[in-house]
Amino acid sequence: MNRRRAGYLLSLSVAVLSALALTSDRAAAQFRLGGQLSYGTGGIDPALGIGLRGTFGLGLAELDEGGDTALGAIAGVLTLDRFFPDCNALGCAIWEVSGNLVLPLLSAGGFTPYLGTGVALSRFSVDENSAVDPGLLTDTNARLNILGGVRHRGARMTTFGELRKSLGGGDDPFYVSLGVLLGG
Numbered sequence: 348m349n350r351r352r353a354g355y356l357l358s359l360s361v362a363v364l365s366a367l368a369l370t371s372d373r374a375a376a377q378f379r380l381g382g383q384l385s386y387g388t389g390g391i392d393p394a395l396g397i398g399l400r401g402t403f404g405l406g407l408a409e410l411d412e413g414g415d416t417a418l419g420a421i422a423g424v425l426t427l428d429r430f431f432p433d434c435n436a437l438g439c440a441i442w443e444v445s446g447n448l449v450l451p452l453l454s455a456g457g458f459t460p461y462l463g464t465g466v467a468l469s470r471f472s473v474d475e476n477s478a479v480d481p482g483l484l485t486d487t488n489a490r491l492n493i494l495g496g497v498r499h500r501g502a503r504m505t506t507f508g509e510l511r512k513s514l515g516g517g518d519d520p521f522y523v524s525l526g527v528l529l530g531g
Contacts, residue, residue: 377404377422379505381528385428389513389520394441398428400526405448422449424463443469445511447492458499465492467513488516496524504529 378401385396402424423446430441447465470487496509505528513520 378402379528379530381504381526383426383428383507383524383526385430385522385524387430387520387522389518394430394432396428396430396441396443398426398443400528401425402528420451422451423447424449424465439471439473441469441471443467445492447494449494449496458497460497461495463492463494465494466490467492469513469516490515490519498528 380399380401383398383400385398387394387396402422405421405423425447426443426445428443428445430443432439432441445465445467447463449461449463451459451461453459467490468487469490470485472485490513492511492513494509494511496507498505498507507524507526507528509522509524511522511524513522
């Protein structure tokens with residue numbers, strides 16, 4: 348993916364996250380933005396990735412007294428990840444945008460497990476200056492996500508760990524992500 352497309356994709360993701368966060372006072376109060384590290388299998392090689400993550404409440408349920416989401420409070424999660432597969436000779440890149448809905452389960456000891464589903468759009472591309480024709484190796488796939496994770500809400504940030512399986516598009520990758528969301 349060239350830099351112009353990558354910049355466009357990043358700008359579009361930030362704009363969508365911002366628009367969703369500002370749609371209502373309740374959603375804005377529940378909006379959190381942070382980063383994540385991911386490790387994905389499938390495709391050419393297993394790859395390490397880094398990305399942005401935004402979560403927002405959909406206002407479908409009230410917060411409990413502690414400010415945490417109650418059971419049944421569906422939340423949206425948007426991510427933008429850049430993976431670094433081991434194909435540097437080709438100048439390859441993998442970008443993925445993902446939108447998911449998650450359902451928190453009962454909290455215990457400050458930890459809240461969740462389950463979710465959503466969609467992902469991933470793009471594998473080769474640098475335009477590569478010795479290989481970029482048109483031969485460029486591929487875009489839409490997939491269905493199935494995920495589960497746990498988050499721990501602190502006073503100033505929320506940490507999380509997540510497992511995600513993407514189905515469809517041929518290689519069905521599996522991801523492990525760890526990250527931090529700003530705002531308690």
